[in-house]
Amino acid sequence: MVATMAGYIAKNKLRPRAEWQKTVIVDEDSSNPFRIIHTLRTDGQRESHPMINKRFPIVLMLEPLHACNLTCTGCGRIREYESTIRERLTAAECIAASDECGAPIVSICGGEPFLHPEIHTMTAGIIEKGRHVILCTNGMFLRKKAKDFQPSTNLFFNVHLDGLQKNHDIAVEREGVYQEAIEGIKHAKSLGFQVMTNTTVYKETDMNEIWQLFEYLETLGVDGHAISPAYGYSAVNDREIFMTREDIIEKFKDIEKFDKRFPLTHNPVFLEFLSGKRELPCTAWGNPTYNVKGWKGPCYLITDNHYKTFEDLMTKTRWNDYGAGNDPRCEHCMVHCGYEPSAALGINGKFMDTFKQISWLLSK
Numbered sequence: 367m368v369a370t371m372a373g374y375i376a377k378n379k380l381r382p383r384a385e386w387q388k389t390v391i392v393d394e395d396s397s398n399p400f401r402i403i404h405t406l407r408t409d410g411q412r413e414s415h416p417m418i419n420k421r422f423p424i425v426l427m428l429e430p431l432h433a434c435n436l437t438c439t440g441c442g443r444i445r446e447y448e449s450t451i452r453e454r455l456t457a458a459e460c461i462a463a464s465d466e467c468g469a470p471i472v473s474i475c476g477g478e479p480f481l482h483p484e485i486h487t488m489t490a491g492i493i494e495k496g497r498h499v500i501l502c503t504n505g506m507f508l509r510k511k512a513k514d515f516q517p518s519t520n521l522f523f524n525v526h527l528d529g530l531q532k533n534h535d536i537a538v539e540r541e542g543v544y545q546e547a548i549e550g551i552k553h554a555k556s557l558g559f560q561v562m563t564n565t566t567v568y569k570e571t572d573m574n575e576i577w578q579l580f581e582y583l584e585t586l587g588v589d590g591h592a593i594s595p596a597y598g599y600s601a602v603n604d605r606e607i608f609m610t611r612e613d614i615i616e617k618f619k620d621i622e623k624f625d626k627r628f629p630l631t632h633n634p635v636f637l638e639f640l641s642g643k644r645e646l647p648c649t650a651w652g653n654p655t656y657n658v659k660g661w662k663g664p665c666y667l668i669t670d671n672h673y674k675t676f677e678d679l680m681t682k683t684r685w686n687d688y689g690a691g692n693d694p695r696c697e698h699c700m701v702h703c704g705y706e707p708s709a710a711l712g713i714n715g716k717f718m719d720t721f722k723q724i725s726w727l728l729s730k
Contacts, residue, residue: 508550652707
């Protein structure tokens with residue numbers, strides 16, 4: 367996966383597809399109830415994004431449905447897409463979106479993907495195209511559904527865990543979810559699947575507990591961990607659980623110790639950004655989102671429009687209007703879907719970054 371991604375990025379940085387680089391300004395969808403009119407900077411010093419004319423996708427966030435068996439406190443999908451909660455994309459539509467976008471990695475999320483009757487078909491179809499799939503799940507159906515898939519170096523099951531049993535069950539608002547997810551991980555590993563976990567860090571999260579969680583998951587043979595700060599956005603913005611940028615930097619000040627001890631899946635430059643040691647611009651186009659309403663713009667978290675084609679998303683979104691300092695909704699965001707592509711692309715690069723990344727890859 368790393369080799370595929372490195373080759374893909376190098377190729378596209380040299381020769382990005384021209385049809386994605388033009389800019390077509392259109393009126394935004396004013397019918398969207400979650401759209402917030404943002405205020406642009408007025409100091410006259412706004413500069414173009416360093417990759418504004420070389421934009422291309424890295425990871426496709428594919429949401430075949432938004433229905434879920436849980437009502438997690440920090441999830442905005444079941445609220446933002448309440449009117450279309452029963453709708454879903456077909457396997458053919460998902461595979462076609464993957465082809466249209468062309469990103470080498472597809473993260474199938476939602477909603478709960480295992481509720482989709484064609485989840486195994488779309489996963490196999492995307493893998494057959496040579497792409498890598500990260501199938502995100504709360505883990506409650508993993509024991510039942512794993513048999514429908516074939517182990518592959520191109521497939522990861524990504525199980526969401528926000529802490530040890532007590533706190534994880536509080537976060538997902540149902541008892542027993544943690545234990546079922548753990549049993550699902552054990553079962554998937556016994557069948558030969560690659561399994562990683564995804565952890566969202568909230569204001570009240572104890573990072574010592576996350577360390578203990580990763581230590582326990584190590585005994586189960588889990589292959590990697592993604593970890594990201596929670597972010598309050600249009601559909602869910604509860605400041606009792608979400609953090610400011612200053613809160614995030616304080617919470618992640620020791621994240622490099624985690625990276626040295628555990629197989630974190632994040633670029634080390636992005637981890638420096640989380641701990642406040644590095645500034646990165648947002649490259650939301652690197653992780654585009656496709657769902658039942660189309661291509662979601664501008665990003666996974668903020669919805670100002672839905673576009674019919676990927677080219678429309680790339681050319682009709684006013685990318686320079688977003689990111690910290692441009693749009694107040696972006697002010698406290700440090701989520702990987704906006705900033706990890708920047709690290710992968712080498713934006714604001716430093717002399718030692720290449721050596722750091724080689725060392726990181728060899729240590730995993």
